Amino acid sequence: MVEILIDEDACVGCGSCVDDCPNDVYKMNEEKWKTEVVNADDCMACLSCHEICPAQAMTHKDIHVAKRLYIDRRVNHVLERMI
Amino acid sequence: MDMREITDNIGTFKPELVPKETGGDIDDYEDALHVLMKFMGSMSSALEQVSGRGANAIVYQAGKRMGHDAAKMMEKTDDLEKALFEMGEVLGHEFYYVKWKPSEQDSYVIQKDNEVTVKLLFMDCVVRQTLRRTGLPQKGPLCYLLYGYMVGAVEEIMDVKGKLDIDHVGPNACLKTLTIKWGGK
């Protein structure tokens, strides 16, 4: 099971993660207008939610991280030094 | 600029002794990888523009042939789990996959009539990396390379017919369903 943390301050309530997740991991909390994790068991760590979230509101802990060798090392270098 | 003006990577060549300058460092590998990704992306997009759905078939053939060849080295078996494990060893780092099942399902492998399905989660994938570098969408012709590969390999190892459907594509993992039908090729 994947542990997913939602940063509620960051979440803007767009619901895109709810729409995009293929396994219905998220559900909109209509009162708070924020997303909630309701089904972490079915999360396959595809990170489609990360891709669409405008505010980087979720964190997936301890998942297998696929290699991204297509990114220039020069760009990785800048990212590492971003404060 | 002509040959006499070249000043970098100079080495002395004897046919029996290739100079070490022909090798490269990490920067050379990175440049080569990224240019190859650009080529693959270009080819895939041009194939799609010119042959439409035919592009899928062409790339699928290429993958299938690769799969058959790779599987010739693998142990033949009737057991799907064992076959998946063998293929995983070969596909290894470039196309790392695991079995996956939804939480309410009991087992990974589902048997129905003479068809067996199992969901596979492809985590590392060189095709995805190529598409993300060139800005092409996933689930296009290039993804059929992997489809062909899996089908070719599984057909060779298990002597079955196979197909691979793409359920979902994502930036860190893609879900596919492998279906095999007993009854020979």
Added chain:
Amino acid sequence: MVKIALETLASCSGCEISILDLHEDLVKLLDQAEIVYGPIIMDVKEVPDDIDIAIVSGSVRNAENKERLEELREKSKYLIAYGTCACYGGITGMADLYTSEEVTSRTYTDNPSTEPAELPNEVVPELLSIVHPAADFTFIDGFIPGCPPKEQLTHDILIPLINDEAPDVPKKSVCADCQREMEHVEFDKIHRRIEGDPEPGKCFLSQGYVCLGSVTLGRCGALCTSAGIPCHGCGGPALDVLREPSHDIYNGVIKRISHISKMPEKDVEKQLYDIGHVIYGFVIGSTTMEDKQVSLIPQLVKK
């Protein structure tokens, strides 16, 4: 005492003011550090040796900027590119949308509100052919984008740095700071900032305005959106845009507007205006942004 130096290249001095804006926290900073060089805020003329932390702001626009940057690099242990101009070229990068002749003629020979004069060539350093961020010429140890970086961020970064600790600041986009709520609303017209009266509390993208918040690095408290104007992208690209070769500010905003409004992406593209200034205004000088295959910067730059 940790020695800090500030250097101003092609800078508006906003970044220097942002460091002064530490206000009373400046006293806290000066308990453990001394500022040994800082044009605008101090009267030291020569760059001293043995600088621990050098903070350079502004882009490299002329030959003197380049020399000063290189001198600072030699004389400092840890060099920080402070502000969007030092990190990505910033707004000074918009000069690249025009030829050098257009820039100099507008300034000196052909300006409607001044007496025309020749381009000065004594004492005035030569312009480089394009605007460069600091990283194009020297090794940079740290990047702090922002226009300028806000006081709370600067405080949360500088205080740990002078104590030799790693700063722990968020790295999310402006949307993460923004309190407005995003809704999916169908519409087919994009408004310019001057049109209409935006509703408070509701996302600007949902109201048909071009807001770059989702593709811009935040840590600014989303001051602009809370004051009623859409984000202009002054923090530079969000980290996922910087990282992914297929993600760009232009296609990011288009995808976002299309996703929210259900407008086809082609229709959104047709309605975007003045892309060089509105979309890429702060990042034209950045090699990373220009190199992306999907970037429109090469088409816009006239050098």
